Structures are given as C-alpha cells and as structure tokens.
Amino acid sequence: MIRLGRAVAGLVAGSFLVVGCTGDDGANGAPGHDGKDGANAGKTDKWGVSESDPPGLVGRAVLPAATFAPGPPSGEITGGFWPSQPVQGFSSLVDLGDGSFYALVDNGFGGIENSADAMLRIYRVRPSYKTSSGGSGGVDVLSYIELRDPDKKVKFTIVNQFTSRRLLTGADFDPESLRVAADGTLWIGDEFGPFLLHFDSSGKLLDAPYSLPDFERPGQFVRSPQNPWLEEASAIRVMNAAKAHGRAHGVTKTPVFSPWHVHVVDADTTGNRGFNTQRDNFDKPNTPGANGNTGLQAANDEIVRLTKSPGSFPSIQAAGYPVVTWTVNDAPRMKEMLDLGVNGIISDRPDILYSTIAAYDANKDGKPGDLLDADGLIDRSKVDAQAHRGGRDLRPENTIPSYEVGLDNLISTLEMDCGLTADNVPVMYHDRDFRGSLPGEPKKSRRKGGAALPVHIKDVTLASIQDVSSPILNDGVIRTGTPQTNDPALSPVARAFWAQRHRGADEIYMMPSLAQVFEFVDFYVDYYKNGEGKSHADAAKRWKNAARIRFNIETKLDPRQPDTTKSPGEFVTAIAGLITERGLEDRADIQSFDFRTLLQVQERFPYIRTVYLFGDFSICPTGKDADGKSYCDDGTNFQPLDINAPVTESLSDANNTPWMAGMYWPYRRTTLDYAVRSQTSGGFEGLAVSPDGKKLYPLLEKPLTGAPAGQLLISEFDTATRSYTGTQFKYQYAERGESIGEFVLFADRKGIIIERDGTQGDVNGWKRLFQVELPAASGAAVIKTDLVNLNAIPDTLQLSAGTALAGDVGLGNPFSFPFQTIESVLVLGPRLLAVTNDNNYPGSIGRHKGLGLPDDNEFILVKLDHDLY
Secondary structure, rough: OOOOOOEHHHHEEEEOOOOOOOOOOOOOOOOOOOOOHHHHHOOOOOOEEEEOOOOEEEEEEOOOOOOEEEOEEEEOOOOOOEEEEEOOOOEEEEEEEOOOOOEOOOOOOOOOOOOOEEOEEEEEEEEEEEEOOOOOOOOOEEEEOOOOOOOOOOOOOOOOOOOOOOOEEEEOOOEEEEEEEOOOOOOEHHHHOOOEEEEOOOOOOOOEEOEEEEEOOOOEEEEOOOOOOOOOHHHHHHHHHHHHHHHHHOOHHHHHHEEEHHHEEEOOOOOOOOOOOOOOOOOOOOOOOOOOOOOOOOOOOEEEOOOOOOOOOOOOOOOOOOOOOOOOOOOOHHHHHHHHHHOOOEEEOOHHHHHHHOOOOOOOOOOOOOOOOOOOOOOOOOOEEEEEHHHHOOOOOHHHHHHHHHHOOOOEEEEEEEOOOOOOOOOEOOOOOOOOOOOOOOOEEOOOOOOOOOHHHHOOOHHHHOOOOOOOOOOOOOOOOOOOOOOOOHHHHHHHHHHHOOOOHHHEEEEEEHHHHHHHHHHHOOOOOOOHHHHHHOOHHHHHHHHEEEEEEEEEOOOOHHHHHHOOOHHHHHHHHHHHHHOOOEEEEEEEEOOHHHHHHHOOOOOOOOEEEOOOOOOOOOOOOOOOEOOOOOOOOOOOOOOOOOOOOOOOOOOOOOOOOOOOOOOOOOOOOOOOOOOOOOOOOEEEOOOOOOOEEEOOOOOOOOOOEEEEEEEEOOOOOOOOEEEEEEEEEOOOEEEEEEEEEOOOEEEEEEEEOOOOOOOOOOEEEEEOOOOOOOEOOOOOEEEOOOOOEOOOOOOOOOEOOOOOOOOOOOOOOOOOEEEEHHHEEOOOEEEEOOOOOOOOOOOOOOOOOOOOOOEEEEEEOOOOO
C-alpha cells in the first residue's frame, strides 16, 4: 500500500456557526458496546467516541483541500494545473471495519468539461477523529485503487482510449456512490449515463456499463445530457481522447475542434436555425414524398454547445478546445458565429469574412474594429479568419490565384486541401481523382491540349501533373451563383509568380504543389514590400499580413476507399516533413476528417497542431437524395462503415465510423429520437445495497423530465442476474429539497438519505438526513422521517472550537455543515453516523467564505438521541 501521510487539520481554525441535531442527551450505541448508560459508561469505541458523550457532534477530522497523491498533472482547465492528483471530492464512503474507509472520488473538478485529467480512484483513508477522548483531527491517506478498463468493456470513447491500462477519468464517468457486494466486487453509481459500473476489488471494470431502462417508455433508457450514446455528448469525448493521445506523445498544442457550422448553436436555441441545406434530410423527419426517402434517420443540427451559454449539454469550449467552424459564406451567419464566440470561421468568401470581422463591435460600445489590431489586420488571438480552399467563391479552388485572393482580403489563415502524388509530393486538390468525387459534379480539371486525364492523383507524378506541354489545369468556373472568375488579369501576383517559372498567363491555374504555395506566399510578401506592388494602397497591410499568414492543410483520403489514395502514414511523412523542412511548425496546422492521419501527426510530429474536422455528409442507403436524384457522398465522417447497420449500444466495427480511428460516434442517435430525461447532475447520486448484498438500489439525484415536481426514482437491481427487476419506489423531496446526496440501508428496507438545497456557506440552508423505509409495493412512496439537521448540530464537546480561519462559517456550538455537496453518510452503529462532504476541488467554498479558500474534506461523527435499530 502507498502511504501518503497524515494531512493534519492545521489549515482549519476559527469560529463557525452551527445549529443542533435531533433530540437531547442519550446513549450512543456505537459499535463495541451496547449503547446504554450504566456498566459501560465512559468506555470508548474504536472511533474514540465515549459512551457518555451527548448527542450531537462527537468526532471531527479534516483532510486539507490541498492534499495530493502521485499521478499525472491535473486541473489544467480549472487554472490550477497541479503536478499530481488532488485527494479530494469524496462522494461516497464504505466502512472497512478496521477504522478506515474507502472514499470514492467524485468526477474531479465539478463537470465533464474540466475533469479529463482527474483520475477516478477509491482512496483508503483513516480519520483520527478529534473526540472527547483525544485524536489528532487529521486523516491518513493510506493507498488508492485506480479505476480502469483494460478489457475494453466501455465501447464509447474514453479519455485514455489509446492506452493499454485505459485509466478512467472524470470526463468518462461521474461516480457518486460506492457499495461492496456480497462477492467483494465493487458497484458504483454514475451520473453521466446514468450507469451502474461493476469493478473487481482491484478497480478493473468487469462489465459494460448498465443503463437504467425507462420503464415508462419501453425500448428507451434513462439518459442524461452527458450520455455517451448520444451525438450531442460525443464531440467532447472524441476530442478528449485525441488530446490525451497527443499529450502522451509530447504534444503541447491543444487540438482544434472544427465542426460544420450548422452544428454550432447557443444552448438556448431550439429548432431549425434556417441554415440547414444538406440534401439528406439533415434536420427533418425522413418522410417519403415530403423530403425524399433517403433511408436515413433524421439528424439533429444542435450537437455542439459553446461556452457562451453551455446549458445542460457538454460545452466544447469550456473543455478548452478552440472552435473553428466551416463553411460560412453570408454575413448574418458570420456575425451569429462571432456572437456565439467561435475562435475561427472558414469561408469561401474571404472578402465578406474580413469586412464582417472589421465591422464587428465585440464590446458593444458602438465602435467597430474590436477584432483588428493596430495595423488594421485581424487579431488572431481573438478570431481566426480562414479562406476556404483559398477563397473558392472568388477564384477556382486550391490554385495560386485562389490563395492570392485570400491574401488580398487580409485573411489570417489559408485553408487548403492536399492530395499525394505517385512520387509522394503534396499537391493542392480537394478530391482523390481528377473528376470530382460526386456524380454529376462539374469537372474541376482538364489537361491543357485536350489529352485525357488520369484517374487518381496517387497514380501520377508531380512532373506529369505539371507537364510542360500538357499540364493539368483547374481553371473552370464551377461555382455557379457566386462571383467566382478565372480572369488572369485579376491575379497579378500569381501571373508574376508563374512567369518566373516560365509559365504563361493561361497556366496560372495549374495544380501547384504545397511547396510552391509556401514559395508563393514568400513571393507575395516581396511583391508588395519591394516589388511591383509596393505602390498599391494596401501594400503595407498585404505584405505584413502575408508575412505572418498561417496554413491549415487538409489531408484528402477516404478510409472507405483506401485504394484510391496513398496511406495516412505517407500523407503525414510528406506534409509534416515539408512543414518541418520550411520551419513552419508554428504557422501550419494539419487537419482532416480522417483521424488516423491526425493521430500519426501527434505521434511523429508533436510540434505541429492538429485540427479535427467533424461533419455529417452521408451516403444515402436508397441511393437518392432529398430531391430524388442519384446521390452518394463519402460518408464524412459520422456515418458507420456499414451504412445499413443499426447503431446501438452494442458496438461493433460495422456500426461505427471508419473515419475516427476507432473512437465511437453514435450516428444520428440524438435527442430527436432518444429522450434526455435525467437532468445534469441528476443521475445516480445514491446507491444502497441490501444487507445480504443481493440487491442494489440506485437513487436518482433529481426528478426526471415529466415526473411530478420533487419526485425521485429508486430502482432495484439484481446483482446475480445483473439486471433491473422493474421494481421502483418514489422518493419525495421536502419543500426545500433540491437534490439528494447519498442513500444507504442499515437494515432490511430501512435506510438514510441526505437531502439538500444548492446553498453553500449558509447556515440556514437545507442540509438534512432523513430516515427512510422502502415500501412493500413497487411504485409506492418511500416513508421518510426527519432525522438530523446538518446545519444545526450541537457541539457541546466544543470539538470545532479554535479551528477557524478568519471569516469561516459554521464552527462553534451549534456546528454547521454548510456545504453544497454533502455526499456521504454511513451508519456506524445504532446511534452513530459518519458524514463527509465533497468539495469539487477547488470549486466549492462553503466553510472558508472569509478568505475564499476551497473547502476541505471534513469527516464528522454525529450521535443520535435514539437507536436506529
């Protein structure tokens, strides 16, 4: 066992205010004696509680908030970023019978967004309670159990997806309750699912997580907004796994999350936003004759929540990921994206994008230009403006003139696509072949002189593409309804650049290599700084901007059709190698829908930032689009490998996407069809076990959507069959109750529940223990009796005296437990209870209000005035 040492209560001192417990003086009844006055008077039990102690606070020990254990760095998103793991956030206790407890950590730092680096553990702790008979008031942290999934029982994506141990974190599960079954295995109640999790005594997950059936809605499960089987909660999980993979290989740059713009919404927005144009019933029911029978489940256009109003669904920016959205071409939507707080926008119209950013009034003071720097250029620390394929609504895409028009419009990043030739040279082209990827799409290229085109880029060399007598050109005007033109007169820098290479004006739309694009940008700088363009009115802005321009380079390969391109490794070697050779590691990103490529970049070129593209462009099982036309896209990048395979919670390779390197995406399993009825932080907060260890009773923390106000569900789970029996009981809050904190049984059908409100640092808040009895009939209400007011505990023994810091709340007589998250209660004897708080380190401040310090983990013993059993 690992002994971490004693964390003494020296950080706590001062004057807290408190209020009393139920009843008056009486017997204790703690283990080791009969709990009656008389012959045993004055004796103490193993906790140090004396037979003669009066009801109320009879023991207290404090584990300081800043207590750490060995482990990886943690707290990055909280702003702490400590070098190891804090020993904090206890959400459940188990009495080990020797004076020590198992103490289950909560999910980490308070939410799925900030807890990806918080390891889920069960600590073994031994409080030395300060009692009337002595005790230091400190807590020994003796050892810990790491919760892990090496056998891959979890099918959805976890943070440590790509490791062998697969240690679990607070962004994977939110463990709130712990019980030991008759066979010694561990059962944990989770809030994110909500799930029941089954571990062996070493912390290894034994089974796939058990979902709670929604017995009111046959065929459905009770789901929370963080449920990993929903699209709306999956982006954050995939990004967490990608980031963790990078960190394991020395990556320090946070990967970028890049979704299709129709997915990006404010959490307060509902319904169709009016920007959905995808042809396969993106946001509408699949009704034949109404929108075309695509054979696809309807999709939700609201799967990405941003920080501005994260609401109940996971917030991708709150998890630390920059969001650069694509492809936005109209000013109103651009402004809406800026209002939502995206970190960047990719657009076919760099002219509109720059003018929208320049006119944006971020601080609402009536003066535009808040996103520009002193030179009138876009401040990339505030927003990144990217020219899609160089600006394809103004010039033919991925050509030198298209990059020129992007630079002319003072864009901050050139976004571009790369194919890979037979001689492993990256060339600028969107598709895998020379005709475009979609049937009926206008051809994007031709060979000068009319010779036949080859099929795949991978089958020809760069020399063949740029053949002196018959180069392959991409000069057609193919973007109908846009101002796109291929007039060479509008691209003077491109003409000058190609002229140096002995090419004529009719060849400036020749397919360039990536190296030539880098060369062109240098040429552009010189052109406006020292050359022909130095007299241009915007010359200074243009060369200064181009000198710092960034490159966002996309790899174009399709895991559904691996024989049509070079391999991911070949792409990475060629593109990342060239970036490194040119010294552009801090100015170039590599992006892809194919995450296999990006993981290799992280492994082999950790100094180059990666960008994860997300989009739902699907293959239609019927072969028809919404207009009844023949249509088939490449499946980017949510759709399963087998487009007809049902996407269920029993995952196989066939019903998972081939694009995400094995990370799970629950394709079109959204809240449109799978109801979210469990509230955020409303899952399995309590978990009782029957005295014989055969039944578990998970208790939801908050009411389900549609349930009567204040009514919670207790469900019965059979540990032998590992299934829910269908028996359920109803628990009703008291008038001031807002959530529960724990549920334990101390006898057959008899137990205790913590009920609380959302206050902290308020001695008048609602923090209560109720004695409960489960009814005989399923569906009936739990019988409850007020037992202890945790904000009014008599401290006749003055155990909290002299321990306060300036401005502390709730110390003295009466003693108060004024924490928002009181999450552990145990029955140690007929009259003795143990209670502990969670602290969401360092987020909860309920005790040290005066100094604003994080809460410690406080272990208290409370003596009742009557026997429970």
